[in-house]
Structures are given as structure tokens and as C-alpha cells.
Amino acid sequence: MLRTIKDLFDSVLAPARNAPEREHSLQLATAVLLVEVMRADDGFSAGERDAVVDAMNRTYPMAPDELDRLLDLAHEHARSASDFHQFTSVLNDRLSTDEKIRIVEYMWRVAYADDHLGDHENHLMSRIAGLLNVTHGQYIAAKMRARD
Known part of the structure; x- marks a missing residue:
């Protein structure tokens, strides 16, 4: 019986113990996607880095x-x-649709930060949005908000 009670306490306390690690994996997954957009064109500008820092x-x-x-x-x-699956799966498991859309909007802000949107950035954005299960309409709305 004592073993059962101990197991119960361990199962209740385990998520709290892993919370910092879970938060770090979420932060890292978001940062990797933002950095990948920044790296998508030939070089990255101070404006793009500032956009990543602001988003984070x-x-x-x-x-x-x-x-x-x-x-x-x-x-x-x-x-x-x-690939990006290891990062997008973390976000898909833990973020709401609205939070994922906000991440896509921040990614667009990074892409627009150098006043040039390259084909590779555009393709990358579409691919990541798809992996995040963001619909095309949500993707376009995030793009428009980031551009304004």
C-alpha cells in the first residue's frame, strides 16, 4: 500500500519536476525556427536578429x-x-492554434526585417506553417499582420 501511495505522489510531482526542461524545449524549438528563417537568405542582418530577439x-x-x-x-x-519535424512537433504538442499562429507571424517579421523576401524564405515559411498545422488563411493573415 505504501508503494502505491509513493507511486501516486511521484506521478503527481513528476510533471512539476520536468517543467523547466519542458519550458526549455519549447523555447529552443521556437528559437530554432526563428533562427532558421533568419538564416534562410544569403546572410542575416542586425534587423533580422533584432526581430528574433523581440519575438523571443x-x-x-x-x-x-x-x-x-x-x-x-x-x-x-x-x-x-x-528537418524541422523535431521542433514543430514540440510546438504542436504544447501550443494552442493561436500561439502557433503568433509564432508564424513572428517568423514573418524576421523574414521582412531586412526589407527583402527571398524565394527560399517564402518556401521555408510555407513549409513550417504546414508542419505547425496552420491553415493557409491563418498563414496569410499572419503574413499580412507582420508586413503592416
């Missing part, structure tokens, strides 16, 4: 040094990732 601060406020470390890690993951 709006979504997951954190200390500047913590954000710098997260973005460094996001760059590493973006360079070594073979």
Missing part, C-alpha cells in the same frame, strides 16, 4: 544573457538539423 522576448521573457545562450544553441541546432 515577447513569447518567453528572459534575461539577455540567457537569451544569448539560447540563440547560440538555436544556431547550433539549426545548422545540424536535417
Whole structure:
């Protein structure tokens, strides 16, 4: 009987223990997608980096040094990732549709930050929005809000 009670307590407390790790994986997944949009064209500008920083601060406020470390890690993951599924699945599992649309809008802001929207950026945005299960109408509305 004591074993059963202990198992019950462990199952209740386990999500709380894993909360920081779950939050970090959500932050990293978001940062990787934003960084990937920034890296989509030939180079990235200070405006694009500022757009990534702004999006991350709006979504997951954190200390500047913590954000710098997260973005460094996001760059590493973006360079070594073979696809986006590992990142979009984290967001799909944990974010609402409205939150995912907001991430897509932030990605558009990054894409527009250098005043040039390349074909590769456009294709990348469409691909990621599809993986996030954002409808075409929601995708276009996010694009329009980001452009305005």
C-alpha cells in the first residue's frame, strides 16, 4: 500500500519536476525556427536578429544573457538539423492554434526585417506553417499582420 501511495505522489510531482526542461524545449524549438528563417537568405542582418530577439522576448521573457545562450544553441541546432519535424512537433504538442499562429507571424517579421523576401524564405515559411498545422488563411493573415 505504501508503494502505491509513493507511486501516486511521484506521478503527481513528476510533471512539476520536468517543467523547466519542458519550458526549455519549447523555447529552443521556437528559437530554432526563428533562427532558421533568419538564416534562410544569403546572410542575416542586425534587423533580422533584432526581430528574433523581440519575438523571443515577447513569447518567453528572459534575461539577455540567457537569451544569448539560447540563440547560440538555436544556431547550433539549426545548422545540424536535417528537418524541422523535431521542433514543430514540440510546438504542436504544447501550443494552442493561436500561439502557433503568433509564432508564424513572428517568423514573418524576421523574414521582412531586412526589407527583402527571398524565394527560399517564402518556401521555408510555407513549409513550417504546414508542419505547425496552420491553415493557409491563418498563414496569410499572419503574413499580412507582420508586413503592416
